Amino acid sequence: MSLIAFLGAIETGLLFGIVALGVFISFRVLDFPDLTVDGSLPMGAATSATLIVAGVNPFLSLLGAIIAGALAGLVTAWLNVRLGILHLLASILTMIALYSVNLRIMGKPNQALLGEETVFTPFEKLIDLPYYWVTPIVLFAVIVILLVLLNLFLSSETGLGMRATGVNGRMAAAQGINTGKMKLVGIALSNAMVALAGALFAQIQGGADITMGVGVIVVGLAAVILGEATFSTRTIILATIGCVVGSILYRVVVAVALNADFIGLQAQDLKLVTAVLVVLAMTLPGARQKWAKRKSVKGAGQ
Amino acid sequence: MIEAKDIQVVFNPGTAIENKALRGMNLQIPESQFVTVIGSNGAGKSTFLNVLAGEIKADAGSVKIDEQDVTNWSTARRSGLVARVFQDPMAGTCESLTIEENLALASGRGQKRGFSHAVTAERRDLFREKISVLGLGLENRLEDKMGLLSGGQRQAVSLVMATLNPMKILLLDEHTAALDPKTAAFVLELTEKLVNEGQLTTMMVTHSMRQALDHGQRTVMLHEGRVVLDVEGDQRKNMKVEDLLHMFEKVRGEEIDDDKLLLS
Amino acid sequence: MFNKKILGAFATAAYIGVSALFPAVAQADSKTVKITAIVEHPALDAVRKGVKDVLGENGYKVGENLNWEFQSAQGDVGIAGQIAKKFVGENPDVIVAIATPSAQAAVASARGTIPIVFSAVTDPVAAKLVKSWKASGGSVTGVSDMLPLEKHLQLITDALPNAKTIGVPYNPGETNAVVLVENFKKIAESKGINVVTASAPSSGDVLMAVRSLVGKVDAIYVTTDNTIVSAFESVVKVGIDAQIPVFAGDTGSVERGAAAALGFDYYDIGRQTGQVVLDVLNGKTAGDIDVQGVEKTNLHINLGTAKQMGLTFDEQMVKKAAKVVE
Numbered sequence: 001m002s003l004i005a006f007l008g009a010i011e012t013g014l015l016f017g018i019v020a021l022g023v024f025i026s027f028r029v030l031d032f033p034d035l036t037v038d039g040s041l042p043m044g045a046a047t048s049a050t051l052i053v054a055g056v057n058p059f060l061s062l063l064g065a066i067i068a069g070a071l072a073g074l075v076t077a078w079l080n081v082r083l084g085i086l087h088l089l090a091s092i093l094t095m096i097a098l099y100s101v102n103l104r105i106m107g108k109p110n111q112a113l114l115g116e117e118t119v120f121t122p123f124e125k126l127i128d129l130p131y132y133w134v135t136p137i138v139l140f141a142v143i144v145i146l147l148v149l150l151n152l153f154l155s156s157e158t159g160l161g162m163r164a165t166g167v168n169g170r171m172a173a174a175q176g177i178n179t180g181k182m183k184l185v186g187i188a189l190s191n192a193m194v195a196l197a198g199a200l201f202a203q204i205q206g207g208a209d210i211t212m213g214v215g216v217i218v219v220g221l222a223a224v225i226l227g228e229a230t231f232s233t234r235t236i237i238l239a240t241i242g243c244v245v246g247s248i249l250y251r252v253v254v255a256v257a258l259n260a261d262f263i264g265l266q267a268q269d270l271k272l273v274t275a276v277l278v279v280l281a282m283t284l285p286g287a288r289q290k291w292a293k294r295k296s297v298k299g300a301g302q
Numbered sequence: 303m304i305e306a307k308d309i310q311v312v313f314n315p316g317t318a319i320e321n322k323a324l325r326g327m328n329l330q331i332p333e334s335q336f337v338t339v340i341g342s343n344g345a346g347k348s349t350f351l352n353v354l355a356g357e358i359k360a361d362a363g364s365v366k367i368d369e370q371d372v373t374n375w376s377t378a379r380r381s382g383l384v385a386r387v388f389q390d391p392m393a394g395t396c397e398s399l400t401i402e403e404n405l406a407l408a409s410g411r412g413q414k415r416g417f418s419h420a421v422t423a424e425r426r427d428l429f430r431e432k433i434s435v436l437g438l439g440l441e442n443r444l445e446d447k448m449g450l451l452s453g454g455q456r457q458a459v460s461l462v463m464a465t466l467n468p469m470k471i472l473l474l475d476e477h478t479a480a481l482d483p484k485t486a487a488f489v490l491e492l493t494e495k496l497v498n499e500g501q502l503t504t505m506m507v508t509h510s511m512r513q514a515l516d517h518g519q520r521t522v523m524l525h526e527g528r529v530v531l532d533v534e535g536d537q538r539k540n541m542k543v544e545d546l547l548h549m550f551e552k553v554r555g556e557e558i559d560d561d562k563l564l565l566s
Numbered sequence: 567m568f569n570k571k572i573l574g575a576f577a578t579a580a581y582i583g584v585s586a587l588f589p590a591v592a593q594a595d596s597k598t599v600k601i602t603a604i605v606e607h608p609a610l611d612a613v614r615k616g617v618k619d620v621l622g623e624n625g626y627k628v629g630e631n632l633n634w635e636f637q638s639a640q641g642d643v644g645i646a647g648q649i650a651k652k653f654v655g656e657n658p659d660v661i662v663a664i665a666t667p668s669a670q671a672a673v674a675s676a677r678g679t680i681p682i683v684f685s686a687v688t689d690p691v692a693a694k695l696v697k698s699w700k701a702s703g704g705s706v707t708g709v710s711d712m713l714p715l716e717k718h719l720q721l722i723t724d725a726l727p728n729a730k731t732i733g734v735p736y737n738p739g740e741t742n743a744v745v746l747v748e749n750f751k752k753i754a755e756s757k758g759i760n761v762v763t764a765s766a767p768s769s770g771d772v773l774m775a776v777r778s779l780v781g782k783v784d785a786i787y788v789t790t791d792n793t794i795v796s797a798f799e800s801v802v803k804v805g806i807d808a809q810i811p812v813f814a815g816d817t818g819s820v821e822r823g824a825a826a827a828l829g830f831d832y833y834d835i836g837r838q839t840g841q842v843v844l845d846v847l848n849g850k851t852a853g854d855i856d857v858q859g860v861e862k863t864n865l866h867i868n869l870g871t872a873k874q875m876g877l878t879f880d881e882q883m884v885k886k887a888a889k890v891v892e
Contacts, residue, residue, distance in 0.1 A: 001655070002657075004651050004654050005648070005651050005652040008655070009648060011651075012644055012647060016644065099767075100767075108744050109738075109739050109740060109744060110666060110741040112692065112693045113694070114670060114673055114693075114695065132675075201644075204647070204674065205667075206670040206671065206673060206674035207693070209670075209741075211643065214642075219644065254645060254648055268606065271640055
């Protein structure tokens, strides 16, 4: 594949790595299946695009997206914590509502950003490399910052309390942790991150579209799980890095699948090929372990 | 001083499966007293412990800790006053977190949690010190996940966790019930040690009459949601299980037929 | 069993290695056209066929002097982005992008380095693909599937000279529909006709939306809104029950009961697009080519349902029709 396609996979992988981190917080840390992300990603995109077109500084538009995402997350968590609605259902309700909200924000289903100044524009001027290098570099820096902040948080007293809430809520309460508050904060944080990814995505892709959110939760989960299968999860730091690795791996697999035509596969087969490659990627480390075990057992028997 | 006054708890009121778990529980536990609580199944001992812990709300009556009325306080709110060891070693700890992380959680009980690092070098030293007392070698395994420990080891660590920070009452919820006799003995010994060292006000719920008499200074027996026997001091000192049984029959005019209670 | 897995893993690694080393090999003296659509859909597929046919008719044969590659984004905007990057990296002579999200991704990735011809984009200016419909320099041009709304309005006023209000059901979540309705409203109002809209976010909402127009409108007009079209029978039912003539923006709906429609074929749009691609391949700069709108329209009439809706067409109109359904 070409360098641009490869860098494109890295770029998209890093971007959805932000989504994967958000999904990690809700699914893994808080054990809270959260489908709100299907609505908060386009919400971030819509907010950022609308603000930029209205003349707001692109960096400030990111802030707007983050706040919007946090609010969306708060609604879902509030429905669950205060009204006692099942978490999965609460997130679906918010996701559905966000469809209308996002349409309202943009005033239409698609807000184009081609030709507008984005957060990447100043870096493109600053860094003396072609744009297809600049975007992944900037995203890499963003991911590193987010990883550092997230890990500092999760290893803090409050962060540890949030982790305990997801692992054993009853015990956490007995230690004085306000589990309801932890859920509100955690789900808000998770969706704020996803909305940030949405905003960056719109700026890279050239526009915010109402259909952007379909399937985001699946992509996010695939990244988290792929990361767990191929990367270590011994510590929280490694687990979070694994999410980003999983996301990049997934996108590289898609890029490879896009090139599968020379062995007779066609465009329609893309998703099938992607799925097969993902399965291979997940079973490879397991196969390696089994082989090593087999070898040692054989040796022990002799 | 812990004061439970006229506690009533009814499960599923007004239905075919209505269960009056507590029918006017009254108990006062003075500071530094170690009281054991026994009773057959359905006597209400777990319910009562959960009311004290804040996990079950009393339908009537009040709970006061040092004159503070905590009846309507949530578990988290009263956690600064109440320390607890659960019956199930898994319920009382976070399996997928490390030993030191569990200890760090416990050392936040009763305090405001901020954004400072949870497991600092300072804290690690403290934890190592406290854990080495157990004599299990766990102080060298602080970074292991809690789930790797056996039930007995976990209960031992849970005890250390519960006693890291001060409390007004230590609740032990049949904390050796899930352990084999040898390990149970080890944990009980540890319990005595920690309670004596700290002069901790303690309430231990147990299924075993033996245990109830062998530990603490006072034994309370519950039956059908109320206190039916309350022995301490000289009266209790030389009591044997049969004596307790006779007392019960006298008071209630019925025999106890709960094997677990009698034989363990 | 694990041996097969290891074998499979090695095969994958080898394949990845090979595909990394050997990008799509272009033959000398041949042109490369990379084409993508946001999703596979009869209309968008017809566009693609139109492009391919025109190229074929003009001497470009796949495998001989034409490298042709098609990728579908399968409805995923993220994949659309990766496809765009893949295409750009392969430096084709032209990229053809069908539908707005794919076109936006292509333009964002190409950054003016590769000619892009879009197709089936309703409002290319709002989508910021081009600055205006007139050639404005740059490297992007294409064919819009914007409905010839003036002609549609004309059709309605010709059939119902006394019509004062037209009802338009639509899905506020479909980009194209929103644009069409807004533009139709402007055109109608400039000619002194009121437009009342009714929103239906999904096909299940269509019946209720159309019912809300009864008593308020003289005619109902349905654009090429996928949601409304998918539930078109509901619209026809209301039209017959309430004696309100229903007009459509696509000819397929006439067979399903619309009184009349002035439609176009996506295949024809594909052919128009193919012509533009041909010009680019033959050396013309994309930015020097005007954006095109729909040229060929066909009038279809359904005399049967028109009568049930209380509408009779005059002889002239019936003669002009390309197809008459009884």
